[in-house]
Amino acid sequence: MSGSQGTATVGESIGDSVGSTIDYLKPIVGLVVVWEVIATFELVPSQSLPHTYVVAETxxxxxxxxxxxxxxxxxxxxxxxxxLIAIVIGVALGLAMAQSTVVGWFFDPIISLGFPIPKVTLVPVYVLWFGFGNVPAVALAVTSAVFPIVIATYDGARGIKRELVWSARSMGVSRVGVAREVVLPAALPSIFNGVQIALFLSFVVVVVAEMVTAGGGLGQMLTESVRFFQTATTIAAVITVAVIGLVSDRLFRLLRGRLLRWTDDA
Known part of the structure; x- marks a missing residue:
């Protein structure tokens, strides 16, 4: 009986997963159908919106x-x-700001001032500093992604119960040990919220930086295809960016669910 029940449970789980995937894909299929109808009846010039099969062939x-x-x-x-660089810097800085009054005093106005600034406006400055290629694109993406991680880490660390910190300190745990063993685990749900936003920003800013600096990659592909009015290639590049982002987001959600199984935020 137990074997039959186990098989049934696995079957139900697979069925639920397949059903969830189908439901998830329905809007995308609907969008493709609408796209093909528009292209077929030439409601938009074919040079601006080619058929789906043309994009697929490209x-x-x-x-x-x-x-x-x-x-x-x-x-x-x-x-x-x-x-990855933004995670290391953002988590470390956020924890330090939450644990140290001096560090918080110094960096809080910097974070408050820098966070609202659209980071793509820094592209000319970064090109002057770092030239072209990998460095300016990565540096700009780090600058964009680090802010939500710092803020989420700081909020999560400041939101834990002070009694937990006092208890650990009373037991002789060092400040670094408290941050590693008490504050960081308690702040993880909030940190993951900031990291998820940072993942999105990293891709967006890298693509934009590639478009502006002609630094190769999908961004430069987008720029060149638009310049020569290769619409199918442009859409193919956009689809590729979307697929990479979707897969990355799904993998991140899976990792988050495994690491935060002990919380309500998994």
């Missing part, structure tokens, strides 16, 4: 030649590198 050609995968790998590599 995607296949770009993948088969390897150019799309190479550009996507370059963009994704820059974005993930910036994302």
């Amino acid at each position: 995607l296949v050609d770009l993948v088969s030649t390897g150019s799309l995968l190479e550009l996507a790998a370059l963009t994704a590599g820059r974005a993930f590198l910036a994302f």
